[in-house]
Amino acid sequence: MSEQPYDPYIPSGSNGPSASAGSAAQNGDPRTREIDKKIQETVDTMRSNIFKVSERGERLDSLQDKTDNLAVSAQGFRRGANRVRKQMWWKDMKMRVCLVICIICLLIVIIVPAGVELFFLPESGFSKKAGEKNRARLRLHCVRSKTIESCRMLVDKMFSLRTAVRRASTSKPLRALSAPHAVSSARLCSPRHALKASAVPLLQSRPYSRAADPHLSSTRSTVVQLLSNIGSKREVQQYLSHFTSVSSQQFAVIKVGGAIITEHLQTLSSALAFLNHVGLYPIVVHGAGPQLNRMLEAAGVEPQFEDGIRVTDGKTLALARKLFLEENLKLIEELERMGVRARPINAGVFYADYLDKEKYNLVGKINGVNKKPIESAIEAGCLPILTSMAETPDGQVLNVNADVAAGELARALQPLKIVYLAEKGGLFNGDTGEKISVINLDEEYDHLMTQWWVRHGTRLKIKEMKELLNDLPRTSSVAIIHPADLQKELFTDSGAGTLIRRGNKVHTKTSLAEFEDLEKLKDVLVRDREGLDARATVDRYVEGLKERDFKVYYDEPMEALAVVLPPSQDNSSSFPHLATFTITKSGWLSNVADNVFAAIKKDFPQLVWTVKENDENLTWFFDKADGSLSRDGEVLFWYGIESGEEVKQLVQEFNQHGRQMFGDINLEARLQRAxxxxxxxxxxxxxxxxxxxxxxxxxxxxxxxxxxxxxRPAVSPSAVRSYSTTNPNPPLGEKNMSNNRPSKVALIGARGYTGQALINLINAHPYMDLRHVSSRELAGKKLQGYDKREIVYENLSPEDVKRMSANGDVDCWVMALPNGVCKPFVDAVDQGSETGNVIVDLSADYRFDDKWTYGLPELVNRGKIAQATRISNPGCYATAAQIGIAPLVPYLGGQPTVFGVSGYSGAGTKPSPKNDVQNLTNNIIPYSLTDHIHEREISTQLGTSIAFIPHVAVWFQGIHHTINIPLNQEMTSRDIRNIYQERYAGEKLVKIIGEAPLVKNIAGRHGIEVGGFAVHSSGKRVVVCATIDNLLKGAATQCLQNMNLALGYGEYEGIPLE
Structure with missing residues (x-):
């Protein structure tokens, strides 16, 4: 008989309960059996309790480990929480201030009476009696009800939208949209608009170019501030900038179902009014299917459908036309009640042939789209509201499906967004019942088509969306949303409905040999990097990848690229490390970052990385991480690390060494060390x-x-300038600043407009110290407009300049002299200084001298300018023309022609017919129509011949270029605009817009605006427009850019940026 294991709950000397039971059975004592049974039950109960205690002890140990982990993580989170608390406090304060301002505006609108009487004095003089007889009275009538109602709806919309965003933000994953603008033509009623010419002018000034309507910009700014309280400032600015980067008719096509107009008319109108307030013009196409069914039933006509298409006879078409007109007017009247101008367009847009006359009767298939009625409406400041009716060449009206009409309109206009408004507010996953936030067709279409719940209408809709997006640029997308969520879908990362886009597949590589073009990889790694030797650092880094394991993740156009290094014995980190993650602005907007990071997370369950604390997308990284720690402007992130000891070790190492803890495996750390x-x-x-x-x-x-x-070794510039699809020459900002001491500046030739503009800039510069100002005409007079010190104009000779240069009295000389005058002064500086002071020449004397550096930072290698001591400032005409042509140099199919018109300040202060206002009034003066010096300058710098035709007009400052560019291949307006946006990515003084830029909007500003992008029907000729202030970016501002680079300051230091 085998021996039973020892049990502490069986009395010693006993054979256990089974033995006792057997003995009792033999003795036949019932009482003994009962006692043994109870003993057995007690032993079982105690054994069960022991097991439970043991399990609880293990749980306590596990909880203790988790508590330790949380205690370690709390150190990092505490700092982050304090920072977020401050940010939230400021955000709340801004929201309150905005709301107070809005309330005050509403009170003013409500309280101020509708009629305002203005009195004007007669020109001959004034007496009480004469004034009673002769004063002119003008009464202005403003329709206050529309304005008040519009403001009320706007504020109500803000509050409801803010609540909706807060509800959704906790459960929706972040995603981005893709999608433009025109300045609203709505004018506030103002007394000054009604002034008569006979009124006595109180102020008289020269005809400067005026900026855009301040009322409109104020309204837009207020709405942007309110939007900032809904999402984040970054989201609002990113999406508004993205939407306004194309022409107005290319913002969005919105298809509105008939049920939306019936059930949600006020919500729809409020949403459209909101978009109009921020300067956006969506094109609305609506149907009326449900209403038509009810009307036909009431008329005793039974609706007939074949293959889902309504069979339309003459009676049905007559009813449909009447109904469409009524529904169209219903929407327009509601919009106008809110103060939004709208225009009904019931015909003249869609051309069609019979789809199948025998089968469907009066049903059309669209074969053409006329955009002129839409463009005319937007130019007049009206929202175009279209019905889904088409016409044959013979004038026969045909019925077409509203979804089909919206799709064909989108193919013609190529908008950033196509929006389908539906009561459900999106597509839903049949397995989970949850709304689908994003569908990336390139990756998910085949999989979706195999799902059981993708059938009937859902299957057809996804298929139609794919066919539509295949015909549109990759940046376009389709959104299916409820009208109440329209703003949230457009202006926040989280979205509200279902976003459908083509997307980009994520590719991976594990060795350099797998890359077909290694130089392209280096170009991507170096883009937007600040530092003179960034390219050399990247070259060394890529060479180092040959000796270690890595995995590169990127999308097809390389908008986003990430390098992940797995842990190894020679790595400084025991965890996989995100060595670099570079992504373009359009990449952030199109959500490529999420796709790349999701692919990384599938392959690497643990990851660590660092980000600069001032990164504008820092919140995105917080969402991707399980933990973080901030130190000296850097933030360490990690996910998947559950061991408290490992987290503690990682945190301690980061606290000691910061980003340097990763050594050479981190590209950002290497660039920072350099x-x-x-x-x-x-x-x-x-x-x-x-x-x-x-x-x-x-x-x-x-x-x-x-x-x-x-x-310092620098990137060797090529003999010929290169152009690529991304910015190969990013700005050198504050991170590249190597000098924090003041520099002494002397200005030779300060009498002209450019000299005065430069003095104003230097006066506001934190490091520039103006010491000497030379002007023969103004010698002995006190310099006005400079507050740092008292300066008297001098009349410096070349001998004076030589002596001052030898004594080290000046660090930077600025020559603001006419052409052909500055050589003696330059020679004097050369003779007086062995090391060579910096000279920036604003004339054309040295623009063709190879010993001098041409100072156009946006196109010339910035590293070369930063190392130069002799810099020739480009001409104003030449700067704008080069910026306007340079991105298309590889695609030129002939000689570009530049038609330039300048304000008369470009003719200087010396009197001449070209700056005589009376001569210029109602006039435009051409001059130097061939062989102008700027024609030679532009051709030399671009490496291709151009034709330049200059003119002068009556405004004071500002230049407008209309540039005709032949192309060697067919291109669309969107293709060309994308080339410009990518080439000038990150440039703070170059703005790419959809509309043609205006002189009145650039005067007094420090940058260049490029837009228009009108492509000929052949696709092989484009007209690009560019505007520049000839006194600022055309001269003084560009001079200060070059001075900053050459003297070691941040490139934009002292330059007001918008």
Whole structure:
């Protein structure tokens, strides 16, 4: 008989309960059996309790481990929480201020009486009696009810939308949209609009170009501020900028179902009014299917359908036309009640043939779209409201499906967004019952078509969306949403309905040999990187990848690219590390970042990475991470690390070393170290210079800093400028700043308009110290408009300049002299300074001298300008023309022609017919129609011949170029605009817009606007328009850019940026 295991709950000496039971059975004692049974039950109960206690102990141990993990993570989260608390406080304060302003505006609108009486004095004089007889009275009538109702609806919409966003933000994943603008033509009723010519003018000024209507910009700014309280400032600005980057008719086509007009008319109208307030013009196409069915039933006509298409006879068509007109007017009247101008378009847009006359009768198949009625409505400041009716060449009206009409209209206009408004508000997953947020057709279409719940109408809709998007640019997308969620869908990352887009498949590579074009990989890694030697650092980094394991993730056009390094023995990190993650602005907007990161997460369940604290997309990284820690402007993120000890070790190492903890495997750390090393070298040289010659310590430091930069190995510029689809020459911002000491500046020739503009800029610059101003005509007079010190105009000779240069009195000389005058002064600087002070020449004297650097930072290698001591500032005409042509140089099919018109300030201050206002009034003066010096300058810099035809007009400052460019291949307006947007990505002084830019909008501003992009019907000729302020970016602002680069400051330091 086998021995039973020892049990502490069976008395020693006993054979256990089974033995006792057997003995009792033998003795036949019932009482003994009962006792043994109870003992057995007690033992079982106690054993069960022991097991439960053991399990609880294990749970306590697990909870203790998790508590330790949370305690370690709490250190990092505490700092982040404090920062978020401050941000939320400021955000709440801004929201309250905005709401107070809105309430005040509403009160003013409500309280101010409808009639305003204005009195004007007669020109001959004024007396009480004469004034009673002769004063002119003008009464202005403003329709207050529409304005008040519009404002009320706007504020109500803000509150309801804010609540909806808060509800959805906790459960919806982040995603981005793709989708434009025109300035609203609605005018506020203002007394000054009614002034008569006979009124006495109180102020008289020269005819400067005026900016856009301040009322409209104020309304837009207020709405943007309110939107910022709904989502984030970054989201609102990103999407508004994206929407306004194309012409007005290319913003969105919105298809409205008949049920929406019946059940949600006010909600729909409020949403459309809201878009109009921010300067956007959606094109609305509506049907009336449910209403038509009810009307036919009431008339005793039974609706007939074949293959889902309504069979339309003459009686049905007559009823449909009447109904469509009624529904169209119903929507327009509601919009106009809210103060929004709308125009009904019931015919003249869609051309069609019979779909199948015998089968469907009066049903059409659209074969053409006339865009003129739509463009005319938008130009007049009206929202176009279309019905789904088409016409044959013979004038016969045909019925067409509203969905089909919206699709054909989208194919013709190629908008950023196509919106289908539906009561359900999106497509739903049949398995989970949840609304589908995003569908990326390139990756998900085949899979979706195999799902059981993708059938009938859902299957047909997805298939039609795919066919539609295949005919549109990849940036276009389709949204299916409820009208109440229209703003949230357009202006927030989280969205509200279902977004359908083509998307991009994510590709991976694990070795450099798999890349067909290694230079393209380097171009992507170096884009938007600040630093003179960024390219060299990237080259070394890519070479280093040959010796270690890595995995690269990217989409097809490489809008987003990530390099992940798995842990290995020679790596500084024991976790997979995101070594670099670069993504373009359009990549953020099209949600490519989410796709790439999702692919990374599938392959790497654990990951660590770092991001700069001032990154505008920091919140996106927070959403992707399980934990984070901030230190000295850097944030460490991680996910998938559950061990408290591992988190503790990671946090301690980051606290000690920051981003440097990853060593050479992190590209961002290598770029940062390179920039820091350059700064340290500059400081070392500065100290040495100061010790060598104390009396010139101020000047020597500046010169030594420049010498340090000049001695550093730099990217060797190509002999011929290259152009690519991304910005190969990104700006050098504050991160590249290597000098924090003031620089002494001398201005030779300060009498002209450009000199005065430059003085104003230097006055606001934190590091520029203007010491000498030379003007022969103004010598001895006090300089006006400069507040840092009192300066008197001098009349400096070349001998004076030579002496001052030798003594180190000046760090930077600016030559603002007429053409052919500055050479003696330049020679004097060369003779007086061995190391060479910086000279920036604003004339044309050295623009064709190879020894001088051409100072157009947006197109010339910025590293070359930063190392230069002799910089020739481009001409105003030439700057705008080059910016307008450069991205299309690889696609030129002939000689571009530039038709330029400048304000008369470009003719200088010396009196001439070209700056005589009386001569210019109602006039435009052509001059130097061939062989103008700018024609030679532009042709030389672009490497191709161009024709330039200059004119001068009556406004004071500002230039407009109309540039005709032949193409060597067929291209669309969208293709060309994308090329410009990508080429000038990150440029703070170049703005790409959809509409043709206007001189009145650029005057007084420091950048360049490029737009228009009108493509000929052949697709092989484009007209591009560019505007520039000839005194600022055309001269003074560009001069300051070059000075900043050459003296070691941030490129945009002291330049007002919008």
């Amino acid at each position: 920039a820091q090393a350059a700064t340290n070298i500059g400081k070392g040289f500065g100290a040495s210079g100061a010790s060598v010659e104390q009396k010139r310590a101020f000047s020597s430091t500046a010169n030594a800093l420049r010498a340090a930069r000049f001695g």
